[in-house]
Each structure stands twice: as structure tokens, then as C-alpha cells.
Amino acid sequence: MKEKFLDLLAQKYDSEEKVVTEIINLEAILDLPKGTEHFVSDLHGEYQAFQHVLRNGSGKVKEKIRDIFKHELSEEEINEFATLVYYPEEKLQLIRDQFDNNQELNAWYSKTIDQIIRLIPYASSKYTRSKLRKALPKQFVYIIEELLYKTDEYTNKKHYYSKIVQKVISLGQADKLIIGLAYTTQQLVVDHLHVVGDIYDRGPEPDKIMEALINYHSLDIQWGNHDVLWIGAFSGSKVCLANILRICARYDNLDIIEDVYGINLRPLLNLAEKYYEDNPAFRPKRHSNKQQSAEEQLQITKIHQAIAMIQFKLEMPIIKRRTYFNMSKRLLLEKIDYENNEITIQGNTYSLENTCFATINPDQPDELLEEEKQVMDKLLFSVQHSEKLARHMEFLMKKGTLYLRYNGNLLIHGCMPIDENGNMEKMVIENKAYAGRELLDIFEQYLRYAFANREVTDDLATDMVWYLWTGEYSSLFGKREMTTFERYFIKDKATHKERKNPYYYLREKEEICRRILEEFDLDPDQGHIINGHTPVKEIDGENPIKANGKMIVIDGGFSKAYQPTTGIAGYTLLYNSFGMQLVAHQHFSSKEDVLRNGNDVLSVRRLVDKELERKKVSETNVGEKLIQEINMLNSLLKYRYMK
Ligand SMILES: O=P(O)(O)OC[C@H]1O[C@](O)(COP(=O)(O)O)[C@@H](O)[C@@H]1O
Ligand SMILES: [Mn+2]
Known part of the structure; x- marks a missing residue:
């Protein structure tokens, strides 16, 4: 077996020199400082704010620019330059409009190309030349390498370099070169991105976030409860589908369904028009600047009721x-x-308000009307046949997992379900009890099975995806019940409360976090748990760093709808060879504001952990794989070349 494998490997490395070169190359990489990891979570459809954080590397891009140019450029010029690196196309357009003659513009091009070329080696100092080459704009690799590897000792070459730059400008290629290098810089500053869940729901443009992620150079995703709801809908769960439509109606985002994913809502609208009226409890939340006629608002209010009632029945x-x-x-x-018009919940009777029970048969309240059934069948068909949605869901499955062990840390969107004593909670599924890591693993298996078998809509796997959205032992939900019904129909706020899993107060304790890290075979002295999901209420003095630094919660609320309760616009985390830094982001106004005023509200940094010694690639997940490769190549060297 081993020989067979080595024979195969020998096809790729077909000479002694090739094997040796690769070993040397890999060994050298192991010795480099580890790349920067960037953690984000709870993006909730806020594409504009998200892409800003992505483009500025949570402040890392500006930091690099400042390091190099602080003695040469004013703060304002540094901001201008940073904006150019974040949004090169738009910024170039603005700059071009400022000049009234070509000579001045060309002088600007020449200065800017020089500056950005100086930034590249600094931003890539942790990488091999080959990795840098892969990050360069393809059409300009040759030119850029000439410019990058110039040495001042041969002054006679100076002329040659300025000639290259002048030629680039006179041939009208300056914009393309600057744009290419700006993206290279963005890519170099962050080596790998972790999205700790909740890309979908509430905000208006989750699809654009998905596209940005699909085009991103290196990332992984830990699914959030809202993401699995979308995966569930695509995998054939009608109740998940009803939920995503309900949330889109509630947040006035039905165009994501209709215009972006091409799902026809006409049948649902017809049903809604037939059975529902205006209802204050179901009017869409006004959080966007979208202009909307009274008639449109009424339609959404009706759809919202129709789909909510279908959800409750399903x-x-x-x-x-x-x-x-x-x-x-x-x-x-x-x-x-x-x-x-009353309900009795756990012995208490409440009167119901804003009810809309026209389609309910009191003798059999879970029975769908024939029309409701047909609407759901049609909707499911369109959802499962939307090519764009298929592409996005496949990407979520390819890059996503329920939790991730990465460089010693545990990344998980919601929680590890535990009881008051910190013990892993058990769930019995088909007569077998699961707890801790095993429970999460079985959840993930069911989810993958449901996705692979989309034509089946009521098997355990499909039901289980819905359980992940709302079940008490779901690691994504982390609450005992979801009180959607009560929030629509009962005034008494006490019924709206969703009790949280004890995890959410116990995670303040270091001891508990250490136990959870151990459950996942991670070193509790080194590792951290990184969570999203629960907005950190900075406003009330809540600290996102808990349990003596073992626990970091990075949901500060990209979600605009939640910003008034958090008082901040999101946390992100950076982990480079020097340690971890938590970055708090202020409210993001707009891309236009950044472009015009360089307004890039500087993020507050808090040091989470400082490595005593700079961490190297050899100590990372990637390093582990490289060491395995080196071992294989050494075996090949022995087997083939007797070395
Ligand atoms: O704010 P809304 O739209 O009423 O949603 C509230 C619902 O969202 C949830 O908080 C889940 O969403 P999150 O993952 O964003 O917290 C439920 O627990 C709750 O019932
Ligand atoms: Mn969540």
C-alpha cells in the first residue's frame, strides 16, 4: 500500500532534485511566522459593513500603511491612501476627477505606484515568494516582480524602473495596475478568514456576502442558526422554508427571495390576499431607507401572516x-x-391580540388548507430549483461545519449545551444518547444527509435541521424555546422570554471553558473558545472577553437592527504571530462616506493574548499538514533514491 502511494507521489516528483527542492521549500515555510487569521461573525446580510471590514482587514491595512509612511505622509494622506487600497476602483474615479491636466495626473500615478509597490514587500514579509506571486494580479506579474526586486545598489537600473512605470502610465494601464495591487495588499494582510456563523437573515444583502466569500482567497465557515435555516429550506424542510420567508417578510427583505433568488411569491401573495387583512403585529420592521408605498406594506403584512400561520401548523x-x-x-x-380568543400556557391563561386564524380549523389546527399545501409545494420547488441559491448553499456546505478546531482554538457559533453544573447535556436520538462533541458530530451528519437527500422532506435528518434552528439542545440556538408565537399574539412580555442555556452564564468561568476545550481534545492552556450568536451589550458594560481570556464573543452586532441594544457595530478578532487582538467597530455609515472623507472610524483594540514567542507556521494546523508532507517526501527520497 505504502509503495503504491509512493509510486504515485513519484509521478509528481520525478527527480531527486524535485523532491529535495520541495522538502527545502516546505521546511522554510514551517519556519515563517504564522499568517494572520481574521474572525468575523453575525454578518446578518449587512454586506456594506462586512465588505468594509474585509477590505480594511479590521484596521490591519491602515496599520501597515502607517508603519511604512508615518514619517512621510500626513494623517490625511494616510487615510487617502488607505481608502485607495480598500476601494481602488471608486477612489481612482474620484481622484481622476480632481485633476484637470494629464501631467499632474501622471505624476500622481507615478508617486502612487511607487508607494503601493513599497507596501507590498512589507505586507508580504511573512510569505514565500511563490505565495506572493500567486497573490499578484496575473497580467502584471512580470512587471511587478521587476519593480519589487529592484535593489538600489545598481543605480544604473533606476532609470530602467522609472521607464517601466512611465510606460505603464502612457499605455493607459496605471489604473489596472493600482487596482490589482490594492487587492493584492488586501489579500496579503489577512491570510485566512473565519466566519463564525449567521450570514443570513435580517439584513438586506446576504447573497452579496456569499459572493464575496466565494471569491475570497481562504476561509472557513461555522454555520449559524440562521444559516442552517436556509440550508434546511434548500434541503426540503418546509418548516425551515416557512421560517426564512417569515423572517424576510418581517424585515422587509422579500426581494432577496424574489429578485435575487428568483423564487416566485405570487401564489403566496394570492393566498395572503384572500385570508388576511392589515395587522399591526405583522407590519414589516422599518429599518432600511427603502421607500415603500402603503399598498406594498399591506401586501407584506398579509404575506407575513400567511407564512407565519403556515409555519406554526408545520x-x-x-x-x-x-x-x-x-x-x-x-x-x-x-x-x-x-x-x-385565549390561550393557556403552563396553567396561565392569556388573551390573544392581533390574531389571524382564518385558515385554522379549531378541531385540527395543524391541518394545512389545500391552498396552503399547494403554495408550499410550489415554493419548495422553486427554492430547490434556484440556481443561485443552489450555488450559495453548496458553498455553505463545502466550507462550513458545525464547529471547528483551528490552531488550538474552538470556533462555534452558539454554544456547547451544558447543564447548571457544567456537564454536557445529553440528547437521546433514536434511543441512543449523545452529548458534547459526539452530539455536535451527529447533528452535522444529519444536516449533511438532509442536504444530500433533498427530495425527502419529512425524514429525521430533515426534521433535525429544524431542530438545530430551535431545539433546546441545539448548539446553534442555545435557548430552551423560541417564543415567536407569543411575541406576535400575547401582550404580556413575560411570555416572550427565551431562557438561555446555562452555558451563557457559565462561560464566564475559566474552569468551564477549559472543560469544553478538553471535550474537543484541545489544550486548555493554549486554546480559546470563539463564539458569535449573542450580541455583546457593550452599552451595559458587558465584556466580550470572558473567563480570563479563554472565551471571546465576537458578535457585537453587524446587524443594524440590533445596534441600539449593543451600542456598537460589531467585533472582529485578529490572530497573528504576535497574539490575538479584539477589534471593536463603530457604526459604519456608508462606503461613500469612507470614499469622500476617509472616514474609517478607527477601531478600538484590546489585546487578548500576547505570544511570548512569535508563533510560527510549524505550530499551526497548516504546519501540521506540511510536516506530514515533508515526512512523505522523506520516505520517497529513501524509497526511490536511497537517500
Ligand atoms: O429579533 P427577531 O426578528 O424577533 O428575532 C428573534 C428571534 O431570533 C433569535 O434571537 C435567533 O436569532 P439570533 O441567532 O440572531 O439570536 C431567536 O432566539 C428569537 O426568537
Ligand atoms: Mn445566531
Whole structure:
């Protein structure tokens, strides 16, 4: 077996020199400082704010510019230059408009090309030449390398370099070169991105975030509860589908469904028009600047009710067929006194407000009307046949996992379900108990199975994806129940409360975090848990760094809808060879504001951890793989060349 494998490897490395060169190359990489990891979470459709953070590397781009040019450029010029690196196309356009003759513009080009060429070696100092080459704009690799590797000792070459730059400008290539190098810089500053969940829902442009991620050079995703809801819908779960439509209606984002993913909402609208009226509890949240007519608002309000009622009905058969989901408390449509418009929950009776029960048969409240059934069948068909959605969901599956162990840290969107004593909570699935890492692994297996078998819509795997959205032992939800029904129909706020898993107070304790890290076979002295999911209320003095630095919560709320409660516009985390830094972002106004005023509200930094010695690639996940490769190549060297 081993010989067979080595024979195959020998096809690629077909000479002694090739094997040796690769070994030397890999050994050299192991000795380089580790690349910068960038962590973001809870993007919630806020593409503009997200891409800004992505483009500025949470402040790293400006930091590099400042390091090099602080003695040469004013703060204003540094801001200008940084903006050019973030948004090269738009910034170039603005700059071109400022000059009224070509001579001045060309002088600007020449100065700028020189500056950006000086930035590249600094930004790439941690990488091999080959990695840098891969990050360069392809059409200009030769020219850029000539410019990069100039040495001042041969002054007679100086003329030659300025000739190259002049030629680039006179041939009208300056813009393209600057744009290419700006993206190279962005790419060099962050080596790898982690998206710790919740790309979808609430904000208006999750699809654009997905496109940006698809085009990003290196990343992984830990699914959030909202992401699995979309995966569930695509995998055939009608209740997940009803939920995503309900949330889109609630946040006035139905154009994502219709215009972006091409799903026809007409049948749903017809149903909604037939059975529903205006209803204050279902009017869309006004959080965008979108202009909307009264008629449009009314339509959305009706759709919102139609789909919410379908959702409540669809939940019931699942709760009944999966008793171990332990959700019988959520069979609310059965607990309603339809004559008196009241509901009794755990012995307390509440009157119901803003009800819209026209499609409910009180004798069998979970029964869908024939029309409702047809609407859901059509919607599911269109969802599963949307090419764009398929591409986005496939990418989520390819890059995503429920949790990730990476460079000693545990990345997980929500929580590890634990009890008051910090023990891993057990869930019995099909007569077998699972807890801790095993539970998360089985959840992920079900999710992958549901995705692979999309034509089946009511098997355990498909139901389980919905459980991940709302079940008490879901590591993504982390609460005991979701009180959507109560929030629509019951005034008493006490019924709206969603009790959190004990994890959310116990994670303040170092001891608990250490136990969880151990559960995942991670070194508790070295590792951290990195969570998203729960907005950190900076406004109330909540600290995102918990448990003596073992726990870091980076959901500061990109989501505009949640910013008033957090008082901040999101946290991100950076982890480079010197340690970890938490970055707090202020409210992002707009790209236009950044472009015109260089307004790039500087992020506050908090040091999470400082490495005593600079961390090298050899100590990382990537390093581990490289060491394995080196071992294989050494075996090949022995086997083939007797060395
Ligand atoms: O703010 P909304 O739209 O009412 O949503 C509230 C619902 O969202 C959730 O908080 C889940 O979403 P998050 O993952 O963003 O917290 C539920 O627990 C809750 O019922
Ligand atoms: Mn979440």
C-alpha cells in the first residue's frame, strides 16, 4: 500500500532534485511566522459593513500603511491612501476627477505606484515568494516582480524602473495596475478568514456576502442558526422554508427571495390576499431607507401572516413524530380557545391580540388548507430549483461545519449545551444518547444527509435541521424555546422570554471553558473558545472577553437592527504571530462616506493574548499538514533514491 502511494507521489516528483527542492521549500515555510487569521461573525446580510471590514482587514491595512509612511505622509494622506487600497476602483474615479491636466495626473500615478509597490514587500514579509506571486494580479506579474526586486545598489537600473512605470502610465494601464495591487495588499494582510456563523437573515444583502466569500482567497465557515435555516429550506424542510420567508417578510427583505433568488411569491401573495387583512403585529420592521408605498406594506403584512400561520401548523406534526425533541410545549395552536380568543400556557391563561386564524380549523389546527399545501409545494420547488441559491448553499456546505478546531482554538457559533453544573447535556436520538462533541458530530451528519437527500422532506435528518434552528439542545440556538408565537399574539412580555442555556452564564468561568476545550481534545492552556450568536451589550458594560481570556464573543452586532441594544457595530478578532487582538467597530455609515472623507472610524483594540514567542507556521494546523508532507517526501527520497 505504502509503495503504491509512493509510486504515485513519484509521478509528481520525478527527480531527486524535485523532491529535495520541495522538502527545502516546505521546511522554510514551517519556519515563517504564522499568517494572520481574521474572525468575523453575525454578518446578518449587512454586506456594506462586512465588505468594509474585509477590505480594511479590521484596521490591519491602515496599520501597515502607517508603519511604512508615518514619517512621510500626513494623517490625511494616510487615510487617502488607505481608502485607495480598500476601494481602488471608486477612489481612482474620484481622484481622476480632481485633476484637470494629464501631467499632474501622471505624476500622481507615478508617486502612487511607487508607494503601493513599497507596501507590498512589507505586507508580504511573512510569505514565500511563490505565495506572493500567486497573490499578484496575473497580467502584471512580470512587471511587478521587476519593480519589487529592484535593489538600489545598481543605480544604473533606476532609470530602467522609472521607464517601466512611465510606460505603464502612457499605455493607459496605471489604473489596472493600482487596482490589482490594492487587492493584492488586501489579500496579503489577512491570510485566512473565519466566519463564525449567521450570514443570513435580517439584513438586506446576504447573497452579496456569499459572493464575496466565494471569491475570497481562504476561509472557513461555522454555520449559524440562521444559516442552517436556509440550508434546511434548500434541503426540503418546509418548516425551515416557512421560517426564512417569515423572517424576510418581517424585515422587509422579500426581494432577496424574489429578485435575487428568483423564487416566485405570487401564489403566496394570492393566498395572503384572500385570508388576511392589515395587522399591526405583522407590519414589516422599518429599518432600511427603502421607500415603500402603503399598498406594498399591506401586501407584506398579509404575506407575513400567511407564512407565519403556515409555519406554526408545520411545526406540529414534527413535534409529534419526534417526541425526543421534547417540544410538546410548543404545540400552541392546540392550546387556544378559539371562541374566547385565549390561550393557556403552563396553567396561565392569556388573551390573544392581533390574531389571524382564518385558515385554522379549531378541531385540527395543524391541518394545512389545500391552498396552503399547494403554495408550499410550489415554493419548495422553486427554492430547490434556484440556481443561485443552489450555488450559495453548496458553498455553505463545502466550507462550513458545525464547529471547528483551528490552531488550538474552538470556533462555534452558539454554544456547547451544558447543564447548571457544567456537564454536557445529553440528547437521546433514536434511543441512543449523545452529548458534547459526539452530539455536535451527529447533528452535522444529519444536516449533511438532509442536504444530500433533498427530495425527502419529512425524514429525521430533515426534521433535525429544524431542530438545530430551535431545539433546546441545539448548539446553534442555545435557548430552551423560541417564543415567536407569543411575541406576535400575547401582550404580556413575560411570555416572550427565551431562557438561555446555562452555558451563557457559565462561560464566564475559566474552569468551564477549559472543560469544553478538553471535550474537543484541545489544550486548555493554549486554546480559546470563539463564539458569535449573542450580541455583546457593550452599552451595559458587558465584556466580550470572558473567563480570563479563554472565551471571546465576537458578535457585537453587524446587524443594524440590533445596534441600539449593543451600542456598537460589531467585533472582529485578529490572530497573528504576535497574539490575538479584539477589534471593536463603530457604526459604519456608508462606503461613500469612507470614499469622500476617509472616514474609517478607527477601531478600538484590546489585546487578548500576547505570544511570548512569535508563533510560527510549524505550530499551526497548516504546519501540521506540511510536516506530514515533508515526512512523505522523506520516505520517497529513501524509497526511490536511497537517500
Ligand atoms: O429579533 P427577531 O426578528 O424577533 O428575532 C428573534 C428571534 O431570533 C433569535 O434571537 C435567533 O436569532 P439570533 O441567532 O440572531 O439570536 C431567536 O432566539 C428569537 O426568537
Ligand atoms: Mn445566531
